[in-house]
Amino acid sequence: xxxxxxxxxEIGYARSGDKGSSANIGVIAHTPECYAVLLERLTAARVxxxxxxxxxxxxxxxxxxxxxxxxxxxxxxxxxxGSRSLRIDAQGKALGQALLEIELEVTEEFARxxxxxxxxxxxxxxxSIG
Amino acid sequence: xxxxxxxxxxxxxxxxxxxxxxxxxxxxxxxxxITLDYLAEVSMSILxxxxxxxxNAGYAGDFIEVVRSLSAILCSRTGxxxxxxTNAGGLNPRACAEVCRxxxxxxxxxxxxxxxxxxxxxxxxxxxxxxSTDGFANLETGQPLDSIRDSLVTAxxxxxxxxxxxxxxxxxxxxxxxxxxxxxxxxxxCMHHFGWSWSDLDRLAGATVAGHxxxxxxxxxxxxxxxxxxxxxxxxxxxxxxxxxxDGACVITKPANTGGRVEVRTxxxxxxYEIGDPDAYISPDVLAxxxxxxxxxxxxxxxxxxxxxxxxxxxxxxxxxxxxAGYRASGTLTVFGRDAVSKARRCALVVEQRLRQDGYEPQxxxxxxxxxxxxxxxxxxxGNGAPGFETVLRLSVADQRREVVDRFxxxxxxxxxxxxxxxTGFAEGRPRIHEVVGYWPCLIDRxxxxxxxxxxxx
Numbered sequence: 258x259x260x261x262x263x264x265x266x267e268i269g270y271a272r273s274g275d276k277g278s279s280a281n282i283g284v285i286a287h288t289p290e291c292y293a294v295l296l297e298r299l300t301a302a303r304v305x306x307x308x309x310x311x312x313x314x315x316x317x318x319x320x321x322x323x324x325x326x327x328x329x330x331x332x333x334x335x336x337x338x339g340s341r342s343l344r345i346d347a348q349g350k351a352l353g354q355a356l357l358e359i360e361l362e363v364t365e366e367f368a369r370x371x372x373x374x375x376x377x378x379x380x381x382x383x384x385s386i387g
Numbered sequence: 388x389x390x391x392x393x394x395x396x397x398x399x400x401x402x403x404x405x406x407x408x409x410x411x412x413x414x415x416x417x418x419x420x421i422t423l424d425y426l427a428e429v430s431m432s433i434l435x436x437x438x439x440x441x442x443n444a445g446y447a448g449d450f451i452e453v454v455r456s457l458s459a460i461l462c463s464r465t466g467x468x469x470x471x472x473t474n475a476g477g478l479n480p481r482a483c484a485e486v487c488r489x490x491x492x493x494x495x496x497x498x499x500x501x502x503x504x505x506x507x508x509x510x511x512x513x514x515x516x517x518x519s520t521d522g523f524a525n526l527e528t529g530q531p532l533d534s535i536r537d538s539l540v541t542a543x544x545x546x547x548x549x550x551x552x553x554x555x556x557x558x559x560x561x562x563x564x565x566x567x568x569x570x571x572x573x574x575x576x577c578m579h580h581f582g583w584s585w586s587d588l589d590r591l592a593g594a595t596v597a598g599h600x601x602x603x604x605x606x607x608x609x610x611x612x613x614x615x616x617x618x619x620x621x622x623x624x625x626x627x628x629x630x631x632x633x634d635g636a637c638v639i640t641k642p643a644n645t646g647g648r649v650e651v652r653t654x655x656x657x658x659x660y661e662i663g664d665p666d667a668y669i670s671p672d673v674l675a676x677x678x679x680x681x682x683x684x685x686x687x688x689x690x691x692x693x694x695x696x697x698x699x700x701x702x703x704x705x706x707x708x709x710x711x712a713g714y715r716a717s718g719t720l721t722v723f724g725r726d727a728v729s730k731a732r733r734c735a736l737v738v739e740q741r742l743r744q745d746g747y748e749p750q751x752x753x754x755x756x757x758x759x760x761x762x763x764x765x766x767x768x769x770g771n772g773a774p775g776f777e778t779v780l781r782l783s784v785a786d787q788r789r790e791v792v793d794r795f796x797x798x799x800x801x802x803x804x805x806x807x808x809x810x811t812g813f814a815e816g817r818p819r820i821h822e823v824v825g826y827w828p829c830l831i832d833r834x835x836x837x838x839x840x841x842x843x844x845x
Contacts, residue, residue: 283659
């Protein structure tokens, strides 16, 4: 089976904010089929790895099948959080936008249906925002 | 009582649009309540400093302007009765209420009642240890309170809907609270209107979900949506209205002819905003589960939310305490031209070295090149140090010693003449020094907290 990658932002949307010194990111799938991909591919370990450079210590994933959504609680990712962090994004408002750039492995067939732009663009630079 | 109760929100935080409440009241004349939230986690510390200077201060002054702008509508005896519930009282709800009384009285209002909710201040308990279940240990780090007890500035329990309900029963048109859980501003009016009891857990959970959805104002009508670029008329984004029914289900909507959209996407995003375990959303009124919620479009700019489940609340109130934690400052300079990012990073090293060689090394130091992905540092490989043609260098320090932070503020701007060609954006001058407010979340035994309501007559 051919494996392709798809950007999370092509199959879902997100919102993030702070929970004390932790942050949370809610991710919502566009369709039930997209939710199945999130369940399988967007694991807590994968999200923890993605945000490791920011100091993510522990990531907990909660499933909301009724909404086709996942909620991630990220500890340690805000460098102390709201009042203590010196970062420009002390409240974690940018984390949702960041996570929507993560690349997920999907079947070629799924990728063609959900990311029509894939055919035009061909390849793309994984993880680059430049 | 049956029918639906219409509760709007016209203030998501201290700094939200001042004219929002009056606009919402005019756009939606059948509104029963407007809620306004002013208190972020560390707001109380700012209010404490204001009260130190003036014993009659310590509340959100913006709310006085809101009351003034609403006075004609609030005092009207002919139109639909509109009531206001807000946590604008901060550390001094009574002083806030007295000033509101003056404003309404001056506007010619008579026979109105202003409810005052107090009892959230638990600073003395934290200082003397009364009501502790675990020594007021930090909920996130587990650290004991002793490490910062002497630096405490404020400590306030998040009260529930109990005293708001009592104020409404006493006929309050305006309810002014201190620290109250945000959804409780909505739960109180629902309990009062529908006559729910504390054992109506699913209904309380439903009202809590409605409160959670509207408490951040325009965030549920298109603000900060992933799809923000698609939202129509973003300059006139509508503030939200929850139409709660007798079973605690609700429709989220917004006034006609306002910008933005209420759609399943905006509602689902806001449902997940700043939550932890969706099976245990903790409020002082109820432990709510989102796992059986159904979210469906029910018309243009109308989304129905039903199926909230509730369990009895915990035996503790969450406390938000603040403490003095030193000083901080941040400043920015813009670097333009070839190798802008390399130049900016080198500028950061210059400031860092100058501080160190003069003996002012700060305890906390942060250098960011905005425009390169540094809002999420390190996440995008190749983002840091990418050959951008322009970047904003943001330098920040924090330290217990004010003199260290002061020295930093004097070492940033000299880069304008000793730094790279193309450095600019220094019109703001030296960065300002701010006191750092530490945030200390902990728990307190419910039985040691006594929420109270009283009423002032206008």
